[in-house]
Every structure is written in structure tokens, then in C-alpha cells.
Amino acid sequence: MTETFQFKLLATDGKARRGEVSMPRGTIRTPAFMPVGTVGTVKAMYLDQVRELGADIILGNTYHLMLRPGAERVARLGGLHNFIRWDRPILTDSGGFQVMSLSSLRKLNEQGVTFKSHVDGALYHMSPERSIEIQGLLDSDIQMQLDECVALPAEPNEIERAMEMSLRWAERCKAAFGDQPGKAMFGIVQGGDIPKLRERSALALRDLDLKGYAVGGLAVGEPQEVMLDMLDVTCPALPAEKPRYLMGVGTPDDILKSVAHGIDMFDCVMPTRSGRHGLAFTRYGRINLRNARHAEDTRPLDEQSTCPATRDYSRAYLHHLIRSNESLGGMLLSWNNLAYYQELMAGIRKAIEEGRYADFMAETQENWKRGDL
Numbered sequence: 001m002t003e004t005f006q007f008k009l010l011a012t013d014g015k016a017r018r019g020e021v022s023m024p025r026g027t028i029r030t031p032a033f034m035p036v037g038t039v040g041t042v043k044a045m046y047l048d049q050v051r052e053l054g055a056d057i058i059l060g061n062t063y064h065l066m067l068r069p070g071a072e073r074v075a076r077l078g079g080l081h082n083f084i085r086w087d088r089p090i091l092t093d094s095g096g097f098q099v100m101s102l103s104s105l106r107k108l109n110e111q112g113v114t115f116k117s118h119v120d121g122a123l124y125h126m127s128p129e130r131s132i133e134i135q136g137l138l139d140s141d142i143q144m145q146l147d148e149c150v151a152l153p154a155e156p157n158e159i160e161r162a163m164e165m166s167l168r169w170a171e172r173c174k175a176a177f178g179d180q181p182g183k184a185m186f187g188i189v190q191g192g193d194i195p196k197l198r199e200r201s202a203l204a205l206r207d208l209d210l211k212g213y214a215v216g217g218l219a220v221g222e223p224q225e226v227m228l229d230m231l232d233v234t235c236p237a238l239p240a241e242k243p244r245y246l247m248g249v250g251t252p253d254d255i256l257k258s259v260a261h262g263i264d265m266f267d268c269v270m271p272t273r274s275g276r277h278g279l280a281f282t283r284y285g286r287i288n289l290r291n292a293r294h295a296e297d298t299r300p301l302d303e304q305s306t307c308p309a310t311r312d313y314s315r316a317y318l319h320h321l322i323r324s325n326e327s328l329g330g331m332l333l334s335w336n337n338l339a340y341y342q343e344l345m346a347g348i349r350k351a352i353e354e355g356r357y358a359d360f361m362a363e364t365q366e367n368w369k370r371g372d373l
């Protein structure tokens with residue numbers, strides 16, 4: 001741990017990077033997967049379980065927390081870490097993405113975004129400055145700039161307008177954030193699926209000399225190869241000595257390939273959300289426990305696993321729980337899935353350290369094809 005925010009590159013293997021982000025609240029081993037704790041909880045999990053599985057950092061969502069319980073209330077209660085009992089780093093999204101995907105009646109202009117709460121219909125205005133203020137009230141360690149993420153496919157001039165405004169908002173967020181040595185404010189590269197706009201966004205954000213950079217505007221429905229093509233353009237334009245965070249990504253395959261394109265940090269609701277719906281991620285691929293073929297299968301998901309949810313419960317029981325919509329079903333599969341994601345990240349980090357990332361990738365993808373045996 002350090003008094004300031006520091007990123008160290010420990011090893012590289014092609015474009016894959018093994019690094020470490022040091023902050024006062026703890027060290028983040030990269031490539032890192034950040035479980036999503038949307039409204040102050042990683043759904044269906046205890047946070048000490050999340051830590052035990054290997055998470056060094058979790059995500060909080062500004063949009064949800066500002067609506068309920070409220071940013072000022074969380075501050076009065078001692079900040080998000082005390083509120084949810086997680087004493088390691090927390091990264092908060094700026095809220096813009098959730099506004100566009102969750103709230104009704106939203107208006108976006110140079111000043112910021114005005115929207116109605118999906119909780120109680122109240123009207124809110126969030127400027128870049130207010131987003132940073134809210135993230136400060138939450139005592140967030142890594143704060144994201146407010147940006148405008150355009151859903152793809154979109155018109156080039158629409159993508160350019162949103163990218164340019166997001167750059168102006170990045171400057172306003174940097175000014176509002178000021179100088180907080182133990183914390184960081186990350187810029188977010190936009191530019192949709194247009195290489196020259198991606199490059200312009202990355203280079204302009206680089207000139208702001210921020211502590212880290214997110215690649216936004218992806219994982220919004222575009223094909224995987226478009227996402228990877230945008231990484232090919234964006235990563236080289238970002239400073240090598242700063243961390244790179246690909247927002248909202250992704251499946252295990254997305255993560256494997258994005259690491260090979262130079263990404264250090266990931267977040268995704270996939271392991272927890274799909275777990276609640278009966279989907280299990282394992283070393284041998286995905287298993288949908290809703291499927292009747294598991295009804296009398298006494299095998300666990302993977303007897304070699306060290307995770308109790310993966311090793312000790314029969315597929316028949318998991319099938320029963322999911323079909324019965326029992327809470328324990330979502331709990332056990334969230335546990336299994338987060339265990340698998342963190343096991344994958346640990347394997348990725350080790351493979352980069354040992355200079356065998358290409359082989360690791362090939363072996364991992366080969367194992368996924370085996371299915372559930």
C-alpha cells in the first residue's frame with residue numbers, strides 16, 4: 001500500500017501486461033476483474049467471500065447510490081467503505097451510463113444530464129462537477145469522469161459529438177477532482193467504432209495526464225471483433241505506464257482476448273447476473289442449470305475446484321434450486337462464477353509473468369470446448 005496512487009508494470013508478454021496498482025486502501029493485481037457492487041452489495045454474496053475469492057477491488061455505481069440511499073446520506077454514515085464493510089479500494093462509475101440505460105425522461109446537454117429517478121420519479125441534474133462531488137461523498141478511491149456513451153450502431157457525427165463533449169467533460173471532472181494523492185480520477189475514451197475518433201479521444205485524454213484511462217463506449221452490443229479492433233487503435237494511443245480499464249467487459253473469452261490487446265482492468269455483471277439466472281461458468285465451458293438434463297446429475301460442477309459451491313453441490317440440486325427460484329441457487333452460482341472469474345484472472349497473471357500467455361489462452365479456450373462432459 002502507498003500514500004499515493006501508483007501503477008507498476010511488472011511483466012509484459014506481447015501486448016499483455018502484468019502490473020500492480022498501489023493505493024492507500026490496498027494493492028490491485030492486474031490484470032484484475034472487479035466484481036460489480038451496484039447498490040452497495042455484490043448481489044447474493046458476502047463481501048468477505050468476494051475478498052476470499054481474490055477480488056482486490058469492487059465497483060460501486062454512482063447512479064444507484066445517489067438515488068438510494070443518497071450520496072450525502074452515505075457521507076453522513078461515514079462513506080461507502082464503512083457503510084458496506086469493504087475496506088479495500090472501490091471504483092465508482094460516474095453515473096452517465098446508468099442514466100442512459102435505466103432512467104426515463106433524460107435530457108443531455110453541455111451542462112450535464114437531467115433525468116427522472118427510476119426509483120421514485122424525482123428529477124435530478126448531474127453535471128460533471130456533481131458526479132465527481134458525489135463520488136467524493138462516497139469516498140470512492142477510483143472515480144470515473146462523467147461521459148456520454150453512445151449505443152452502437154450510431155451515426156458518425158453523433159459519435160463525434162458525444163466524444164468531443166466527453167473530452168470537455170473530462171477537463172471539467174479533472175478540475176473538480178483537484179489533487180487527491182491517495183485517489184485517482186480516470187478519463188474514459190470514447191469514439192464508438194470509428195478508429196480516428198478513438199485515437200483523437202485517447203490522445204486528448206493522454207494530454208490531460210490523468211492517473212488512469214478507461215475504454216468506454218464498448219460492450220454495448222457490438223460484435224467482439226469490433227471491440228477488439230477498437231482496442232487495437234486505442235491502447236497504443238494511451239500511455240503505457242498508466243492502467244487501462246475496459247468498462248463492462250465481459251465474458252471469459254472477451255477478457256482473455258482483451259488482455260492480449262493490452263487491457264489491465266475489467267468489470268462485468270456477467271458472473272453474478274447470469275449466476276442468478278442459472279448459468280454456471282466452469283473450466284470446461286458454460287452449463288445452464290435450468291436445463292432438465294441436469295435433474296438427476298449427481299456430479300458437482302467441478303470436483304477439482306477449491307470453491308465449495310463448485311465442488312460440493314450436485315448439479316441436480318443446483319437445477320432444483322434454480323427451477324424453484326430459491327435464493328440459494330443464485331447464491332451458489334454467483335459464488336461459483338466469481339470463483340471461476342478470479343481463478344481465470346490468477347491464471348492470466350501467472351501466464352504473463354511466465355511469458356506463456358499465448359499458450360495459456362489457447363489451452364483455456366480448448367478446455368471451454370470440452371463442455372460439461
Ligand SMILES: CNc1nc2cc3nc[nH]c(=O)c3cc2[nH]1
Binds near residue numbers: 094147188219
Ligand atoms: C456492460 N457494458 C458496458 N458497461 C459500461 C459502462 C460504462 N460507463 C461509462 N462509460 C462507458 O462508456 C461505459 C460503457 C459500458 N459498456
